Amino acid sequence: MVKKAVIPAAGLGTRFLPATKVQPKEMLPIIDTPTIQYVVEEAVDSGIEDILIVTGKGKRAIEDHFDRNFELEAHLQEKNQEAWQDAIRRLADMANIHFIRQKEMNGLGDAIDHARHHTGDEPFVVLLGDTVIRSAIPVTRQLIDIYEQYGCSILGVETVPREKISRYGILGGNRISGHIMEVTDMIEKPSPEEAPSNFAIAARYILTPEIFRAIEETPRGKNNEIQITDALKILMHREKIIAYKFEGKRYDIGNKLDYLKTTIEFALEREEFAAPLTAFLREITGKRKGKTGAGSGPVNG
Ligand code: UTP
Numbered sequence: 001m002v003k004k005a006v007i008p009a010a011g012l013g014t015r016f017l018p019a020t021k022v023q024p025k026e027m028l029p030i031i032d033t034p035t036i037q038y039v040v041e042e043a044v045d046s047g048i049e050d051i052l053i054v055t056g057k058g059k060r061a062i063e064d065h066f067d068r069n070f071e072l073e074a075h076l077q078e079k080n081q082e083a084w085q086d087a088i089r090r091l092a093d094m095a096n097i098h099f100i101r102q103k104e105m106n107g108l109g110d111a112i113d114h115a116r117h118h119t120g121d122e123p124f125v126v127l128l129g130d131t132v133i134r135s136a137i138p139v140t141r142q143l144i145d146i147y148e149q150y151g152c153s154i155l156g157v158e159t160v161p162r163e164k165i166s167r168y169g170i171l172g173g174n175r176i177s178g179h180i181m182e183v184t185d186m187i188e189k190p191s192p193e194e195a196p197s198n199f200a201i202a203a204r205y206i207l208t209p210e211i212f213r214a215i216e217e218t219p220r221g222k223n224n225e226i227q228i229t230d231a232l233k234i235l236m237h238r239e240k241i242i243a244y245k246f247e248g249k250r251y252d253i254g255n256k257l258d259y260l261k262t263t264i265e266f267a268l269e270r271e272e273f274a275a276p277l278t279a280f281l282r283e284i285t286g287k288r289k290g291k292t293g294a295g296s297g298p299v300n301g
Helices: 035-045 060-065 070-078 082-093 108-113 139-150 162-167 210-216 228-236 256-268 271-288
Strands: 004-008 050-055 096-101 124-127 131-134 153-159 169-175 180-188 199-207 241-245 249-252
Touching: 004 035, 004 108, 035 050, 035 060, 035 124, 035 131, 035 139, 050 060, 070 082, 108 210, 108 228, 124 139, 131 199, 139 153, 139 199, 139 241, 153 228, 180 228, 199 241, 199 249, 210 228, 228 241, 249 256, 256 271
Parallel strands: 004 050, 004 124, 050 096, 153 241
Antiparallel strands: 124 199, 131 249, 153 199, 169 180, 169 199, 180 241
């Protein structure tokens, strides 16, 4: 049974500077809801009751967001805004949320290693704190169902077009069905020619406790960090690993363009914004035809 979730949210978010100088990127709102709230809700909607969030320097806002705020609750009650009072209170009661600090940014593998004592000898799900996935059945639930079938580590994957293959960790192996593959090969950011498939690792994992031994043995890799993909390569030779192509759409808010696209897409689906926003977008895109953009800082994604 998978009962615990780990949400790494300690990264520096350098692709989103200067917004992330003092503010966690995981708290960047998609309209009015911080990204990490969607991630926590996905875990809770999947039946997870225990969540460990890996935070770091400058990430206090995440802890405060999932804590009670009695002053705000009292204020909302006074103003007869009970619906908001309930919504704010619910954030603190959704699950047992724990926090641990990653003191040095040593990569995703190291962030996950911080869960070692919390998860003990149980399998656990990992949800990246800067990535929302929307689907009819929560993706974490889909992964848990596959785990219950295979009893091994499960990597959530999506298929990526050929021209984007070189941005992802790509998996190769033996297809069990259109959606499931036993993993025998893993290449970080391959050229389309070297890629063994178009299955890309995508922000959700179920890992067995054996991953901690693999992380221990993983040398520093790209950016001098402990990369989870390198640890998974070690694990792959010891245990079965299944790749599962989930049903759902992924929104990575860690880079500015995808964040903007996500905000617009989510807003267009909200009744109060759909019509005025569509009209506004038509108006400004009409005016901008033929013009090119000018940035305000270094381009970093
Ligand atoms: P990213 O690689 O996208 O995050 O990690 P980053 O390092 O903050 O991004 P940039 O490249 O500097 O802009 C995906 C998730 O893993 C967490 C991040 O917080 C993010 O939610 N992470 C990453 C950690 O918790 N610790 C790390 O050392 C690295």
